[in-house]
């Protein structure tokens with residue numbers, strides 16, 4: 257068992273890497289428990305759910321809306337959830353974001369925990385207490401900061417995760433390498449076939465190291481006033497591509513990472529050889545690094561992005577593999593990367 261702790265102003269969170277049947281019963285409180293999941297996850301892992309009422313969302317990003325949140329709140333009222341209840345989100349990043357959001361606002365906030373089941377959720381979405389739902393196609397426009405009581409990561413759930421979803425999670429792992437763990441980058445590069453084959457010991461290492469990168473940053477800057485912005489590496493461009501191309505989050509992040517590497521090289525911050533290594537790793541992991549969408553459409557989507565303050569965007573540049581810097585830049589400077 258491996259354990260990490262986040263101690264934040266919005267609560268403390270225990271992140272545990274272990275197996276569900278042994279750990280989940282002890283983590284759940286004596287209070288009434290209500291489970292939120294999606295139809296895919298329920299069909300594979302429903303036998304691990306606690307004996308409790310279950311709300312089943314339709315799987316996928318399209319469910320991450322205010323309508324779903326409202327529907328879940330109505331359901332919670334109907335099944336008798338009150339302020340002492342506990343909500344368990346069991347699923348991928350969409351389920352975790354939705355659970356965290358609903359738990360933050362239902363009756364002004366109830367306790368919650370996660371069992372993340374996709375790689376992306378295990379190393380990123382479930383960690384750090386940020387929740388978000390989409391509005392009119394724009395990503396995470398409504399959200400809260402609130403820590404789950406626990407995050408129980410069981411790598412065995414990845415056995416049923418479709419390959420494409422698994423690769424989406426690998427994009428966030430590459431992001432963590434670029435931010436703060438060069439040796440994990442090298443480890444990925446050296447073990448591509450085994451990583452793609454989900455070899456257990458490597459996956460555990462990958463999850464542990466990725467979680468550590470995120471936990472360390474969140475412990476230093478929970479509310480994203482400064483350093484946490486580094487975790488948005490690849491996301492300025494990525495979120496815009498996700499919206500314009502309607503591709504999964506992880507693929508969009510991969511394209512965003514490639515774009516960040518390009519802009520960093522153009523600015524003289526990143527060596528050409530390192531940019532090439534980043535692109536090669538993403539491609540060898542089966543991830544896209546380019547989009548065919550006209551730049552003007554992406555530009556338009558970025559302008560509407562919530563992370564734009566006045567005319568400046570806090571863009572995350574890569575200085576070298578394992579080190580990044582957040583620099584406010586204008587939209588005009590950003591467009592240099594289009595060329």
Ligand SMILES: NC(=O)c1ccc[n+]([C@@H]2O[C@H](COP(=O)([O-])OP(=O)(O)OC[C@H]3O[C@@H](n4cnc5c(N)ncnc54)[C@H](O)[C@@H]3O)[C@@H](O)[C@H]2O)c1
Nearest residue numbers: 296315316348349350373374376380381386413416417421
């Ligand atoms: N809050 C945060 O800090 C944060 C960080 C990163 C990403 N996110 C959000 O996370 C979301 C993406 O997460 P995701 O990629 O997990 O998407 P997802 O939740 O849609 O899961 C992807 C697909 O995999 C299926 N799935 C999940 N676990 C499975 C399993 N074990 N076996 C079989 N199928 C399984 C789901 O049903 C879904 O169809 C995005 O909405 C993104 O904005 C949030």
